[in-house]
Every structure is written in structure tokens, then in C-alpha cells.
Amino acid sequence: MSQQPILISILGDQLSLSLASLRDSDRSKAVVLLAEVWDEATYVRHHQAKIALVFSAMRHFAEDLRADGWTVDYVKLDDPANTGSLRGEVERGLTRHNARGVRVTEPGEWRLQQDFDQWSSVLGCLVEILPDTRFLCSKIQFYTWAAARRELRMEYFYRDMRRQTGLLMDGDKPAGGKWNFDAENRSGPPANLIVPAQPQFPPDAITSEVLVLVSARFGDHFGSLDGFAMPVTRANAEAAFADFLENRLPTFGQYQDAMIAGEDFMFHANISAAMNLGLLDPLAVAQAAEAEYRAGRAPLNAAEGFIRQVIGWREYVRGMYWLDMPGMAQANALNAQRPLPEFYWTGDTDMACLADCVRTTLDNAYAHHIQRLMVLGNFALLAGIAPKQVAEWFLVVYADAYEWVELPNVAGMALHADGGRLASKPYAASGAYINRMSNYCRGCRYDVKQKVGPDACPFNALYWDFLARNEAKLARNMRLANPYATWRRMSDEQRAGYRDSAARFLETIKPAPAGWA
Numbered sequence: 001m002s003q004q005p006i007l008i009s010i011l012g013d014q015l016s017l018s019l020a021s022l023r024d025s026d027r028s029k030a031v032v033l034l035a036e037v038w039d040e041a042t043y044v045r046h047h048q049a050k051i052a053l054v055f056s057a058m059r060h061f062a063e064d065l066r067a068d069g070w071t072v073d074y075v076k077l078d079d080p081a082n083t084g085s086l087r088g089e090v091e092r093g094l095t096r097h098n099a100r101g102v103r104v105t106e107p108g109e110w111r112l113q114q115d116f117d118q119w120s121s122v123l124g125c126l127v128e129i130l131p132d133t134r135f136l137c138s139k140i141q142f143y144t145w146a147a148a149r150r151e152l153r154m155e156y157f158y159r160d161m162r163r164q165t166g167l168l169m170d171g172d173k174p175a176g177g178k179w180n181f182d183a184e185n186r187s188g189p190p191a192n193l194i195v196p197a198q199p200q201f202p203p204d205a206i207t208s209e210v211l212v213l214v215s216a217r218f219g220d221h222f223g224s225l226d227g228f229a230m231p232v233t234r235a236n237a238e239a240a241f242a243d244f245l246e247n248r249l250p251t252f253g254q255y256q257d258a259m260i261a262g263e264d265f266m267f268h269a270n271i272s273a274a275m276n277l278g279l280l281d282p283l284a285v286a287q288a289a290e291a292e293y294r295a296g297r298a299p300l301n302a303a304e305g306f307i308r309q310v311i312g313w314r315e316y317v318r319g320m321y322w323l324d325m326p327g328m329a330q331a332n333a334l335n336a337q338r339p340l341p342e343f344y345w346t347g348d349t350d351m352a353c354l355a356d357c358v359r360t361t362l363d364n365a366y367a368h369h370i371q372r373l374m375v376l377g378n379f380a381l382l383a384g385i386a387p388k389q390v391a392e393w394f395l396v397v398y399a400d401a402y403e404w405v406e407l408p409n410v411a412g413m414a415l416h417a418d419g420g421r422l423a424s425k426p427y428a429a430s431g432a433y434i435n436r437m438s439n440y441c442r443g444c445r446y447d448v449k450q451k452v453g454p455d456a457c458p459f460n461a462l463y464w465d466f467l468a469r470n471e472a473k474l475a476r477n478m479r480l481a482n483p484y485a486t487w488r489r490m491s492d493e494q495r496a497g498y499r500d501s502a503a504r505f506l507e508t509i510k511p512a513p514a515g516w517a
């Protein structure tokens with residue numbers, strides 16, 4: 001290279017050949033730096049499989065880049081000179097390649113954005129930070145959208161995204177005459193439901209080497225590496241998604257909210273980890289789902305339900321994250337102070353629903369949306385677990401967890417810690433909901449039909465206790481008018497029974513020892 005190159009630093013969740021920092025660069029005048037750093041692998045004690053996934057996907061992406069004509073400098077975790085921090089590795093890279101400056105794509109997390117903002121002055125060179133164009137809605141577009149509204153609701157944002165992308169639009173009208181087919185997407189699981197198996201991607205040589213490294217260095221983290229078979233390349237991720245389109249999308253809508261013990265993925269796509277890493281493009285994924293509908297291979301309720309998650313919820317929570325940070329990380333509108341129960345780490349609880357959701361989380365670094373929201377999140381909401389502790393747990397345990405998507409889902413959607421900015425009402429539910437949507441209660445030592453007492457499903461008393469505890473803050477919410485009316489119609493004795501039962505149950509919960517996360 002005749003002139004000084006530019007150093008393009010790429011993060012572990014920026015594994016897209018279309019990344020802004022690559023797209024605008026000349027291969028002959030750039031060196032791409034990818035570094036596995038201790039700080040990123042340990043700022044929380046991530047699930048072992050999550051670390052393995054990211055490192056393996058990074059190593060495979062470096063190969064893709066080389067094949068695409070880029071000069072790549074890859075720093076492995078156990079490189080003796082590795083400083084352990086991103087900034088440290090960029091500094092070393094600048095010297096090693098005598099580079100004239102750094103080009104990066106903006107990071108997904110607030111803490112890294114704060115760090116990047118200092119790079120120019122600390123490193124003493126030009127640092128160019130480009131917007132992440134892998135989202136359909138830019139930050140500025142979201143801020144503008146939000147500024148024009150008194151109340152922010154995903155549904156209206158989603159309609160704008162449909163109009164913007166033309167997805168499932170017939171002219172200027174939504175396909176099928178409705179924007180949302182959610183009402184058709186709430187079936188509980190029938191007894192004989194057959195769920196197709198997940199595609200498996202057994203470790204190749206690169207992944208096997210990473211598994212040995214992760215086991216040696218992070219073997220005391222949550223979860224296990226047994227049977228690791230996640231997609232780690234773009235080709236793997238595309239094959240996994242094609243399998244979803246063919247075998248699960250047609251039924252995705254109907255059973256979107258259903259849970260079956262031991263069926264860890266149900267009819268969900270299981271693509272969030274790959275998409276958040278950059279291995280799959282959200283627009284392409286949504287277009288492929290529409291094509292299935294247009295070809296008559298998937299019903300509209302399924303295609304629409306899936307597309308809403310990808311271009312609606314995913315984009316909306318990212319917009320909300322950047323709009324409300326750093327306050328979102330501190331939010332605790334319901335003043336929830338209880339420590340996280342130990343069983344979130346071990347799965348050791350008699351509550352069959354929670355035990356199964358923690359088990360799949362340990363085994364797969366995955367739980368599907370309803371398990372996260374209506375079991376794990378719902379319990380934390382009802383029991384009044386401190387939002388920071390819950391958010392940290394969710395960030396640790398899922399392979400798809402990055403703060404931009406995890407925190408708004410936890411603080412906003414699951415815990416109502418933002419006071420209702422993201423979602424109009426708390427997703428609070430008693431055992432009846434879990435019983436309707438799953439087969440968990442049949443295998444549980446608690447009785448979902450009993451309201452109070454030592455054998456009653458704990459969700460039942462906790463639900464009413466939650467409403468009572470937060471009456472001053474929530475009773476004016478129109479969407480909670482019915483439950484509060486029911487609460488007021490109860491006798492003093494009934495109300496005291498619920499509160500007493502909840503208090504007795506909460507006393508039995510063992511808090512997690514410090515240092516788990």
C-alpha cells in the first residue's frame with residue numbers, strides 16, 4: 001500500500017459485508033481489524049454459548065472478508081499482546097499498520113457509543129463514525145417520528161414501516177384489509193401438536209477451536225456448550241431461515257403465543273441471534289416472508305405476524321433505546337426492589353413453567369418470546385424484582401442479547417419500569433394465562449385453579465398483590481379498568497387472602513448470591 005491505510009474496526013455484532021464502514025471504503029487502502037477482547041466478553045458474564053457464537057461468527061466473517069478481497073487483521077483472545085479492550089486493540093492496530101485514522105460503524109450499545117466518542121481525542125487521530133444502515137429506521141428518523149407524537153405506540157410506527165417498505169401493501173392499503181392479524185395468533189397448544197425439529201449446524205474446525213477456548217476461559221459462566229449447533233456463518237443463517245420459511249412460518253402465527261414443555265423453539269424462527277450479529281438482513285428476511293404469503297405457501301396472519309416482529313417491534317425497541325438512554329437503564333417507575341431469585345440462574349423451582357423456561361435458557365441460550373415475556377418477565381414484574389437485576393440477567397443469558405434490544409424489552413415491555421412509555425399497559429397475568437397458552441400446569445406441583453394457600457399457583461396471588469401494591473400508579477390506566485374493578489368488588493377477606501398468600505410465597509424465595517452476573 002503506497003499511502004497510509006485507514007483502519008476499519010468492526011465489532012462482533014457488525015458481521016455484515018454491507019456494513020457502512022466497509023461499503024464506503026476502498027479495499028486497497030484499508031485494513032479491517034477484528035479483535036476478540038476480554039472486556040467485551042466479560043462486562044457481564046455472558047452465557048458460554050453466546051461467547052462461542054460471537055467468536056466463531058467473527059472468525060468465519062474474517063474468512064469471508066478475505067475471500068472478498070479485504071486485508072484483515074484478526075486478534076484472537078489468547079494472543080499474548082491482546083490488551084483486552086477495544087480501544088487498546090485499535091490503538092495497537094493503528095501503530096501496527098501505520099494507519100492514518102479509524103473508520104467505524106456506530107455501535108449498538110450506549111456504553112460503547114460513549115467510548116467511541118472519546119476515541120478521536122484519546123487516540124489522537126481522525127475517527128470517523130458512520131451510521132448503522134442495517135436498520136430500516138435511522139435514529140434521526142425515529143427521533144423525528146417520536147417528536148411529532150404525544151404518545152408513542154408500536155402499532156403506528158409499524159404502519160409507517162409498512163408504508164415505507166411497501167411490505168404487505170396492496171397499493172396504499174394493507175394486504176387483506178387489516179394492518180394486524182394478532183387476534184388470529186393466540187391459539188393454545190393442542191395435545192397432539194407436532195413441532196418440526198430445528199436445523200443443526202455441527203461445529204467445524206473453526207468453531208471447535210473456539211469451543212475449546214471458551215470452555216477453558218469462560219467455563220464457569222452460565223449455561224453450557226454441550227451440543228453447540230448454532231449457525232455461525234451467513235450461509236448457515238440463511239439455511240436456518242430457509243428451514244423456518246418452509247417448515248414453521250405457515251404455523252408461526254397461530255401458535256405464536258403457545259408454549260409446550262420441552263419444545264424449546266415451537267414455530268419461532270430462531271433467527272434473532274444471527275440477525276443481531278449481522279448475518280441476516282432484516283429487510284430481506286421480511287421480504288422472504290412476504291414472498292411465502294404471495295406464493296400461497298403461508299397464510300397472511302403468519303406472514304404479517306412475523307413481519308410485524310421484524311420491521312415493527314425490532315425497529316421500534318431500537319428507536320426507543322436510543323431515544324431514552326441513558327435514563328432507560330435507571331428507570332424503575334414501580335419502585336421494584338426485590339433481589340433476583342436464585343432460581344433464575346439454576347432453574348431450581350417447583351414452578352414448572354419457570355423451571356422449563358430457565359432450562360431452555362441454560363441449554364440453548366434461547367427462550368421464545370412468550371416464555372421471556374409471560375413467564376420469566378411476568379414473574380419478575382409481579383414479584384417486584386429490581387429492573388437492573390432483571391435486565392442484567394436477560395443480557396447475560398440469551399445469545400441474541402445486546403443492550404439496544406434487551407433493555408427496552410425488559411424495562412419497557414416486561415417490567416413497565418418506564419411507566420408505560422413503550423407499552424400501554426403492564427403485561428401482568430395470573431396462572432390462568434399460562435395455563436391457557438401452555439401445558440406447563442399439568443406437570444406442576446402447584447394447582448393453577450387454586451387462588452390462595454400453599455398449593456395454589458403462586459402467579460395467582462402475586463397477580464392481585466401486584467395490582468394492589470401499585471394501585472396508586474396503575475389504577476387510572478384504562479386498559480386495567482376491568483381487573484381493578486374486579487379487585488374492588490372483592491371482599492376485604494378475599495383481598496387480604498391474596499395479599500397474605502403472596503407475602504408468604506415471596507418470603508420463601510431465595511435471592512441469588514452476589515456475583516452471578
Ligand SMILES: Cc1cc2nc3c(=O)[nH]c(=O)nc-3n(C[C@H](O)[C@H](O)[C@H](O)COP(=O)(O)OP(=O)(O)OC[C@H]3O[C@@H](n4cnc5c(N)ncnc54)[C@H](O)[C@@H]3O)c2cc1C
Pocket residue numbers: 267268269270271272273275276306309310313314315317367368369370372373377394398400401402405406407409410413414
Ligand atoms: C423480556 C424480553 C427480553 C428480550 N430480549 C431480547 C434480546 O436480548 N434480543 C433480542 O433480539 N430479542 C429480545 N426479545 C425479543 C424476542 O423475545 C426475541 O427477539 C425472540 O424471542 C427471538 O426469537 P426468534 O428469532 O425465534 O423470534 P420470532 O418469534 O421468530 O420473531 C422473529 C424476529 O422478530 C424480532 N422480534 C420479535 N419480537 C421482538 C421484540 N419484542 N423486540 C425486538 N425484536 C423482536 C426478532 O428479531 C426475531 O428474531 C426480548 C423479549 C422480551 C419480552
Ligand code: SF4
Pocket residue numbers: 350351352353354430431432434435440441442444445446447448457458459
Ligand atoms: S401452576 Fe402456576 S406455577 Fe405451575 S406451571 Fe402453572 S402457571 Fe406455572
